[in-house]
Amino acid sequence: MAKKKLDKEADQTPSSLSKIVAYFKNETIHFVIGLMLVIFSVYLLLAFSSFFATGAADQSIIDSGNPADLAAVDNHVKNYAGSRGAQLASYLINDCFGVSSFFILVFLAVAGLKLMRVRIVRLWKWFIGCTLLLVWFSVFFGFAFMNHYQDSFLYWGGMHGYNVSRWLISQIGVPGVWMLLLVTAICFFIYMSARTVVWLRKLFALNFLKRKQKEEGQVPPMGETQEFTTSQPQEVEFNLKRTYKQNSPAPIKDVPVEEPQDDSFLYTSESETVSKETNEDEVTMVFEPAAPNTTVVSTEDSGNGFEPGFDVESAPEEEEYQGPEVEPYNPTKDLENYRFPTIDLMKHFENDDPTIDMDEQNANKDRIINTLRSFGIEISTIKATVGPTVTLYEITPEQGVRISKIRGLEDDIALSLSADGIRIIAPIPGKGTIGIEVPNKNPKIVSGQSVIGSKKFQESKFDLPIVLGKTITNEVFMFDLCKMPHVLVAGATGQGKSVGLNAIITSLLYKKHPAELKFVLVDPKKVEFSIYSVIENHFLAKLPDGGEPIITDVTKVVQTLNSVCVEMDTRYDLLKMAHVRNVKEYNDKFINRRLNPEKGHKFMPYIVVVIDEFGDLIMTAGKEVELPIARIAQLARAVGIHMIIATQRPTTNIITGTIKANFPARIAFRVSAMMDSRTILDRPGANRLIGKGDMLFLQGADPVRVQCAFIDTPEVEEITKFIARQQGYPTPFFLPEFVSEDSGNDVGEIDMGRLDPLFEDAARLIVIHQQGSTSLIQRKFAIGYNRAGRIMDQLEKAGIVGPTQGSKARDVLCMDENDLEMRLNNLQ
């Protein structure tokens, strides 16, 4: 007993060694050492620079190496850094690494700045980088200036460079050394940046590309924003003889000139005025200039009207916080070298460019006129706008024809035209004309490259920009997920849902930094989203239990969705404490350091929950899934959580009233029955689509027909590989743990038999920083507040930190790491 007590006392008495160690961990000491390093590197800089000018003059004194001469006041050394500076410069430059010795002082300066906490850098990275450069340049200069060693006081590569290159020449010859230098330089660039590989690939493929570019137009240089334009086919104008008897004369004399706004993307460079003296026996067909490659921003900013679920004014007062640091917080700092995917990772399709098949257009025109005529409907004008997969024929009926008559004939007309995918819009909203959409014989693939590379997308300032494809008028179709704020995607199997989801996710990957966005990917089919698992540590959020990054198991889905609800509630609390209404204001405040991280405030990335085959989930888990989905859909937009759910079973038992009410934005791919279309869009239309990415996007009043961009699995793989090759966070973004009420676990009770996997690391962190702060654990390990809190409770129970002290950090009861190790050993 007495021995135990003694042991315990011994445990708590810090050894003198640990006192010294603790002394050197003191921040002020760090600052002083850092400052000394910086000043020393400036001194070295002076000595090195001066050496180039005075080295020759000082050479004899330095070479004599007589300590008395060098120590004498009257030593005749010319170097600005004195005799010791001259000695150091001569030693490091001539005897060691040559002029590349400058990298030594670069590293010393960086290390000094880090110790002073002026710059936050990864020292080991700088160390490796500087060392490699030091050695490489030394060998390079030694090799390149080998013949100058005899007649110059300056050894460019130092003795190291000279000796190594002489040995290398003896082993692999002069060409071999050049090649070795080239290879090692390339390896170094690859180590520094993953883009080197892409760049080299392009370099090697240069000839091939040149030829290809001539045929296809320019592929944008890597990383550059470029608007993809398509070639300009010749002007087209139709004066088509009317082949049927016309009782009344065609009323129009003039067809208005429709000037293109931008000639970069037109099928017809100008829309011609049809002859003023239009023959009364003719129905003219005008080709509408396809719209310039502009963005359809189909968003309605309901953000202003949104009320958070709490009264901002009555939220508890929190004193105005102003962080100690002046610089704004940079959320991307941890991954500051992150490079966004480049556009050349995507495929360029051969048939991406629009062309007009005149025979097809003439035939369609005749079919439309004849069909309508067979129902007693005469038309006065017909205008065609050729889209990527569908052509819109806009017709103006003769005076006296009731539009309701045409609307009533919708099915008959579609049947008479006997083509799949015909849709009649009677009337076209705001135009007073009737639209007939007819699929093209040779549909064009809308490539991901053409929409993601479009100028509007690249320059978009949306918070969560999503580019889906192109409209019937060839406009790039974009929307801001933040404004939607949730999207329901439905369509029969094989009609393009998965490709559509890829387009959505890819759009976000191209525009968002890993610090700003996290995905929760749910994929009961287990195949669709597996390609995203490699970007786990960059972009994915998951439960902290070490499970798969892509959630496939139904029980896990329920847990994850509930955990997202917990995250939502936590975020609401933080918003309330911060007196802000939404995540944008909150993050602005946090970035300006007006929110105290010690109180649990943190930068909030957007969270986008994407659920494929949501129908399967509802069938297996029912309300358990529906309830959290509905809750998130109702509340989460203010806290930056958005949902995209997809189903191939658009039936009312899957897309229930609750789901519909909370998903105002809907995307319908082709469905087999009109009922399904009504379930998704509250109107028919989706049953008339042609499949392969042909879709209707509904947000508000009228659906927009869009051809979805084709972003194939290999393309997504290229993009995710590009991201995965880069440095990521140590772990995925951990969602808070969710403990269901019926699981029987008492959250408050701490089970020391089941310590958190991060327990020991967290303990070390706390002891090293001597700061018992939950948010420190949260930040360093990128984990949720709940998990960090639980670790802190475990640390308290283990006697490593003291009890909670309200908003103040807890006391740390371990003096140093030795002390901690002993305690950890006692726990085992």
Ligand SMILES: Nc1ncnc2c1ncn2[C@@H]1O[C@H](COP(=O)(O)OP(=O)(O)OP(=O)(O)O)[C@@H](O)[C@H]1O
């Ligand atoms: N936007 C598009 N452009 C061209 N072709 C497309 C497009 N979208 C899909 N397709 C074609 O349709 C096929 C099926 O697409 P996808 O896998 O996305 O369908 P799905 O609706 O997800 O099917 P399922 O529900 O069975 O997974 C693709 O392999 C492709 O050939």
